[in-house]
Amino acid sequence: MNKKFRISLILSLALASLPACGAWTDGQATVDRDDAYIAEVTDADQVRYIGGQPIGLYATEQINYVSKVIVEDIYTDGDAPEYYDNSADMTNSCGAVSGSIAVGFYDKYYSNMIPDWDSYYPSGIYRKQDAEHVGALKRDLYARMQTNVYGDGVTEDDFKNGLSSYINERGYNVSYSSVGSKGSFNYNLFKEAIRNNQVTVLFTQPSNVYRIGILSNADVVSSTYISGNHIMVAFGYYEVKYIMNGGARHEIYLRVCTAWGEPSRGFYKVGSYLVDAVTVKIN
Amino acid sequence: MSEEKKFRKLIQNHDVENRDKILNELNAACLQDFDAEKMEKRKSSKRKFMAVFLPVGAVAACLAITLPIVLPKKNEPQSNIRTFSSHEYSIKAYDQNIKEYAQANSKNILYFDWYDNADNCTTDCYSENGTQAVLGLKEYVVNGNTGEAVEIQFTDISIYIDVLNEISDICKNEYVVNSVVLKWVVDDINLNGVFEYGDYRYFVTLERNTDENRLFELVESLINN
Numbered sequence: 001m002n003k004k005f006r007i008s009l010i011l012s013l014a015l016a017s018l019p020a021c022g023a024w025t026d027g028q029a030t031v032d033r034d035d036a037y038i039a040e041v042t043d044a045d046q047v048r049y050i051g052g053q054p055i056g057l058y059a060t061e062q063i064n065y066v067s068k069v070i071v072e073d074i075y076t077d078g079d080a081p082e083y084y085d086n087s088a089d090m091t092n093s094c095g096a097v098s099g100s101i102a103v104g105f106y107d108k109y110y111s112n113m114i115p116d117w118d119s120y121y122p123s124g125i126y127r128k129q130d131a132e133h134v135g136a137l138k139r140d141l142y143a144r145m146q147t148n149v150y151g152d153g154v155t156e157d158d159f160k161n162g163l164s165s166y167i168n169e170r171g172y173n174v175s176y177s178s179v180g181s182k183g184s185f186n187y188n189l190f191k192e193a194i195r196n197n198q199v200t201v202l203f204t205q206p207s208n209v210y211r212i213g214i215l216s217n218a219d220v221v222s223s224t225y226i227s228g229n230h231i232m233v234a235f236g237y238y239e240v241k242y243i244m245n246g247g248a249r250h251e252i253y254l255r256v257c258t259a260w261g262e263p264s265r266g267f268y269k270v271g272s273y274l275v276d277a278v279t280v281k282i283n
Numbered sequence: 284m285s286e287e288k289k290f291r292k293l294i295q296n297h298d299v300e301n302r303d304k305i306l307n308e309l310n311a312a313c314l315q316d317f318d319a320e321k322m323e324k325r326k327s328s329k330r331k332f333m334a335v336f337l338p339v340g341a342v343a344a345c346l347a348i349t350l351p352i353v354l355p356k357k358n359e360p361q362s363n364i365r366t367f368s369s370h371e372y373s374i375k376a377y378d379q380n381i382k383e384y385a386q387a388n389s390k391n392i393l394y395f396d397w398y399d400n401a402d403n404c405t406t407d408c409y410s411e412n413g414t415q416a417v418l419g420l421k422e423y424v425v426n427g428n429t430g431e432a433v434e435i436q437f438t439d440i441s442i443y444i445d446v447l448n449e450i451s452d453i454c455k456n457e458y459v460v461n462s463v464v465l466k467w468v469v470d471d472i473n474l475n476g477v478f479e480y481g482d483y484r485y486f487v488t489l490e491r492n493t494d495e496n497r498l499f500e501l502v503e504s505l506i507n508n
Contacts, residue, residue, distance in 0.1 A: 053369035053370055054369050054446055055368055055369050055370075055445060056368065056369075056444075056445025056446045056447075056448050056449045057449075060449075060452040060453060062455075084374070085374075086374050086375050086376045086407045087375070087376070088375055088376075121430070123430070125491065127403060128403055128405055128423050129405070130403070130405070131376060131405075211449060211450075211453055211470055211471070212453075212470070212471055213453030213454070213455065213468035213469065213470055213475075214468065214469040214470075214471075215455055215456065215468065220452070220453045220455055220468065221453075222449045222452050222453050223449075224446060224449060227369070227370075261374035261407060261421070262374065262421070262436075262446045262447070263446065263449070265471075267471075
């Protein structure tokens, strides 16, 4: 078999296999894109957050276990409000929505944070958004954060400046404490914030949010892919250990309000795609 | 006159004694050369065949295997199943609740009729980008009498929305309610259930309650209404 023939055969087989590759990969995404295709962040202040669209990955993993230990499961009182953008015109609005979630959260503790509306039921559980009050709040923050003014979405500074402007106008002070990012995420600081009933805003590059279905002797974990740089609000910490036949597994998740309509809440794993995480403190 | 013919004439004219022997040897040698030439030509043809037709055959074989998978089958009825991912739709506030939508469009759609006593009722639609077609509705309602919070979503049975498929994916338990198969799961602090009834697929979320019996009761009440 001469060289030309071998090359010819290889090229032909490669061309013929292209349709098969297309059929196989269409709709078949990897379960975990946590560290794939992440651009190196050299200046966190320059990253713009556009509100990545949730993409169903059709990727579900069933973890069959012999035993399961929930090491720690803590969250803020009443969780956090699950606001999302359902407007006809706001775009790249994750900054405004996540800012609204933080405001709605603190409305329970600081009077009139949302004017003329209580974000919570007497039981302490947060209400879903309403068109009038939370709708107005989202639009206000959208403008204050200068969404889409100097580029698509907002930067972290845009988010902080816009949120601060709103909170200050309500008569309160606000500060932001970093709990780390990427490989230096400080779980102890994050847990301390939860115990102090404070929420933490996550600035993330594309990654996943998970649902965890609970079966008998198994958890079913499905992934929703965050398709762009996104801002979410974390309000809880969930650590679990599985003992399985032939092995063990240890997972740590942050509980998050996603700022999406569906899923509106989920679990998030810290990875190199997390640009920054700041606890919002009001006084 | 060709060189060979000259050579033969030379043999015929100069070496009468060995002429026949030499001529026979000459003829045999010529035949060998001819066969070798033919063999060479055959080998060359065979190489050309291998270089061209064998890869073509390999391509054809690969296409024969992969194309039926990729292409829709001509002789079978075209499926009306439509699948939507997030860049193809938006979730938008909707100005009718499910009951009003069903009545306005003369559709037999299930809903929780708690509207008169609802503490909170928010209805959104999955709106197809571009056409603004309603792919499904999503309604959150809190029963003002009991404080119970549920979310009900529905799509046409031929429509699949990716983020709703993920709910279906984790609903691994099954329970039969009035001959309707309800798939369900405890989803963190909520209960999720999925079932098909009539022309629609329904997703019911019971918030902050992991008692599946209550989910079964709610679904039964939906179907029986």
